[in-house]
Amino acid sequence: MVEEAKGAVAGQDLDVCHDCGLLQRVSKPPPGGAARCGRCGALLIQSRVDGLNRSLALALAALVLYLVAMAYPFLEVRIQGQPIATTLPAAVLSLHEANYGLLAGLVGFTAVVVPGTVTLLLLYVLVPLKIGRHAFKAGHLFGWMRRLVPWGMVDVFFLAVLVSIVKLAGMAAVIPGAALWAFLLLLLTLSGALAALDPEEIWTRLGSPATATVALRPERPIVCPNCRLLMETPRAAQGQRLACRRCGSPLHRRKPESIARTWALVIAAFILYLPANLFPIMRVTSLGREQADTILSGVRYFIEHGDWPLALVIFVASVVVPLTKLVILIFLLVSVQRRSRWKPKERTRLYRLTEVIGRWSMVDIYVVTVLVALIHLGNMASVEPAAGAVYFAAVVITTMFAAMTFDPRLIWDAVEEHRESRQPD
Numbered sequence: 001m002v003e004e005a006k007g008a009v010a011g012q013d014l015d016v017c018h019d020c021g022l023l024q025r026v027s028k029p030p031p032g033g034a035a036r037c038g039r040c041g042a043l044l045i046q047s048r049v050d051g052l053n054r055s056l057a058l059a060l061a062a063l064v065l066y067l068v069a070m071a072y073p074f075l076e077v078r079i080q081g082q083p084i085a086t087t088l089p090a091a092v093l094s095l096h097e098a099n100y101g102l103l104a105g106l107v108g109f110t111a112v113v114v115p116g117t118v119t120l121l122l123l124y125v126l127v128p129l130k131i132g133r134h135a136f137k138a139g140h141l142f143g144w145m146r147r148l149v150p151w152g153m154v155d156v157f158f159l160a161v162l163v164s165i166v167k168l169a170g171m172a173a174v175i176p177g178a179a180l181w182a183f184l185l186l187l188l189t190l191s192g193a194l195a196a197l198d199p200e201e202i203w204t205r206l207g208s209p210a211t212a213t214v215a216l217r218p219e220r221p222i223v224c225p226n227c228r229l230l231m232e233t234p235r236a237a238q239g240q241r242l243a244c245r246r247c248g249s250p251l252h253r254r255k256p257e258s259i260a261r262t263w264a265l266v267i268a269a270f271i272l273y274l275p276a277n278l279f280p281i282m283r284v285t286s287l288g289r290e291q292a293d294t295i296l297s298g299v300r301y302f303i304e305h306g307d308w309p310l311a312l313v314i315f316v317a318s319v320v321v322p323l324t325k326l327v328i329l330i331f332l333l334v335s336v337q338r339r340s341r342w343k344p345k346e347r348t349r350l351y352r353l354t355e356v357i358g359r360w361s362m363v364d365i366y367v368v369t370v371l372v373a374l375i376h377l378g379n380m381a382s383v384e385p386a387a388g389a390v391y392f393a394a395v396v397i398t399t400m401f402a403a404m405t406f407d408p409r410l411i412w413d414a415v416e417e418h419r420e421s422r423q424p425d
């Protein structure tokens, strides 16, 4: 038996929190307001004023800036009068030519492919909506756009270029190119376009309002992790995959085998972390003298040159962030396995932290990319990538997947189990 949830037509009346799994009544916030989970404080609905128009305008600007950022050089160096400039796609290509295809693929995906695809998908959905039409498969592509967003790292790349400028200043004259400013503006417009977006407004305009359909006994509703549509849990045949009918994302009441998979990824990341720090991430040849740079020797270089702020940035991004993330995930895994009821709200907050910080560890990988692309003058001066960079990139990716695989609702399941066992009906 299924019944339309009463009053759930205009705003989303019933909602399941994506972080703690609590089913609750949520009234649509006024324009510009937000609705938060009553139990863990997660952001459930963020309402925006004039979201469609603002997001569309910013996405159009982002597209132009993206083209400028990719087509023009972001840095030029002059070593003994010889100018070398590079664009981002050319820098990716130079990693590929140095036989580091895996690294080239990762940098190309996060800094070139994802920002471009997100911008195009956003325009693909928003432009037809503006003139009252629906693009083909708009709902699914909008869903894909939202799943791609965490993998776009224009902001981290921009920081890496700033770090590279300081590093290069020691050996060459550095001239910022047009694309560097385009990157900064792209970063601002694209994140602005995503922030201005009111997903509920877009879904409603796409003809899929957030009408909640909940089973009569609403203890087992399921919420789409991507578009937040609330559905009754369909009875799936064994082995059948469930997909959200609005955006096509796979649906699970809890992420499948969350604990085992997160443990596997955390252990893999710890193992990879050793060669990532022991092996050099790049080799610098200068006037016939070769020097290998590890992550930590890069930090030491900045300290020796008195660049304390940069030493701190690299140390935090490359050493503190991955280790903190792994320690937090292990703590959460152990606490969930022991069915701990200790401070669930604080543990959920720790989880959110691991989701946000991980991407910043990519900064050293981008620095290697920039240096390899700009310094190649044969024996006089050249920078080559080295094996440590591949291991380090693998650490960043495995820890990002580990955070995505962990299901924070498990933290709250133990709390609920305890409450239910104390209230036999």
Ligand SMILES: [Zn+2]
Pocket: 017, 018, 019, 020, 021, 022, 037, 038, 039, 040, 041, 042
């Ligand atoms: Zn919650």
Ligand SMILES: [Zn+2]
Pocket: 143, 224, 225, 226, 227, 228, 229, 244, 245, 246, 247, 248, 249
């Ligand atoms: Zn969905």
